[in-house]
Amino acid sequence: MNGPLPTMQEASQEAEFQLCAAKDVLEWQHALIKAMHLNHLHDGGKGIGDLFQVAKYFNDTGFGGVYSAIDEFRVLGESAPQNAEMPNRGAHGIGTGVPLAEFSKGRQMEAAARLGITQQALNTAIKSKRQIQVLEMQDGSVTAIETKAFPAPNRRARQ
Known part of the structure; x- marks a missing residue:
């Protein structure tokens, strides 16, 4: 290559x-x-x-x-870079995220565009109070991480 x-x-x-x-x-x-x-x-x-x-x-x-x-x-x-001294390889240097609602407050169209989603999808996620953190990467790009309970609450029991 x-x-x-x-x-x-x-x-x-x-x-x-x-x-x-x-x-x-x-x-x-x-x-x-x-x-x-x-x-x-x-x-x-x-x-x-x-x-x-x-x-x-x-x-x-x-x-x-x-x-x-x-x-x-x-x-x-x-x-791929390897660093055996770091137990959490790849997770360092990212920083902490901000809640999706805070990230997009007053600028949903721009926030949705940066995340690569529609404004409607962003608005729906905020209204449904999904636990989404937005992380800004070192190169200026953003990524969103959602935290969910497992197993999901209110799930139907197997019969």
């Missing part, structure tokens, strides 16, 4: 794309298998050779991106 490492967001977006592409290839292969079966049943298998060539093409070209995405994640995992 040459060049700078992608961010986790870029890597996850690429992984999602590659998985969707692989899913599409698998769906095409499934359709080809069904077509081969139908050709065998109704035409004595006369067209199976052509269908097989299409299936071989998908096999030869379909998963290269998946393999490269796996390699990319392996490199990301190996390059």
